[in-house]
Amino acid sequence: MKTLYNGQIFSLRRSFSKQDVLLFSNLCGDKNPIHFDEEFCKKTIFKKPIIFGMLGSSLFSNLLGSNIEGSIYINQTLNFLKPIYIDEEIEATVKINGLTEPKNYLLLITQVRKIKSDEIAIDGEALVRIPRDKYIIKL
Numbered sequence: 001m002k003t004l005y006n007g008q009i010f011s012l013r014r015s016f017s018k019q020d021v022l023l024f025s026n027l028c029g030d031k032n033p034i035h036f037d038e039e040f041c042k043k044t045i046f047k048k049p050i051i052f053g054m055l056g057s058s059l060f061s062n063l064l065g066s067n068i069e070g071s072i073y074i075n076q077t078l079n080f081l082k083p084i085y086i087d088e089e090i091e092a093t094v095k096i097n098g099l100t101e102p103k104n105y106l107l108l109i110t111q112v113r114k115i116k117s118d119e120i121a122i123d124g125e126a127l128v129r130i131p132r133d134k135y136i137i138k139l
Contacts (some may be wrong), residue, residue: 003028004096004106004130005138006048010067011093012059013115016088024055050083057122059092065116067094070131072103082114089115094126104132 001078033040033044034050041048057078064071084090098107105127114123 001134001136002007002037003136003138004068006096006098007094008093008096010063011091012063013089013091014059015087015089016055016084018049021049021051021055021086023054028052028054042097043081046083049086051086051088053078053080053122054082056090056112057124059090059112060094060124060126063092063094064082064126064128067130068106068130068135070134071106072129073126074129075127076110076124077126078110080122082117082119083120083134084114090121091115097125099137100127103137104130106130108139113121 025031025035030052034046035052036042036049039048047072060076093111095109096106097109099105100107108126108128110124110126111120113119
């Protein structure tokens with residue numbers, strides 16, 4: 001059995017390439033030019049293409065599946081605070097912030113931070129169910 005504790009943080013760093021954005025677009029069907037068209041983007045507040053907010057927030061699922069095996073998403077809130085540009089290095093973190101009744105639901109703080117500027121790009125909270133037979137929770 002693995003131990004999980006209040007305040008425990010899981011994190012990963014990465015960036016998303018233009019090809020990653022194209023693949024995500026093909027999967028979800030969103031063809032908004034804000035993600036691809038450099039000329040279009042020059043006329044926007046962003047000035048250049050940005051990644052999909054949902055692509056950046058998908059890193060939370062990566063962290064949960066890799067670190068809390070068998071966890072199941074119940075709820076996720078997301079606040080998109082800053083744009084994330086193609087090839088920009090970011091760090092996603094998931095922090096355990098409590099336990100609900102029954103005792104197999106974890107409350108989490110989720111964030112994506114821009115490495116270079118140290119700004120929070122995505123902020124939110126999540127609720128996940130964890131397998132009772134695999135984890136000990138220490139709060």
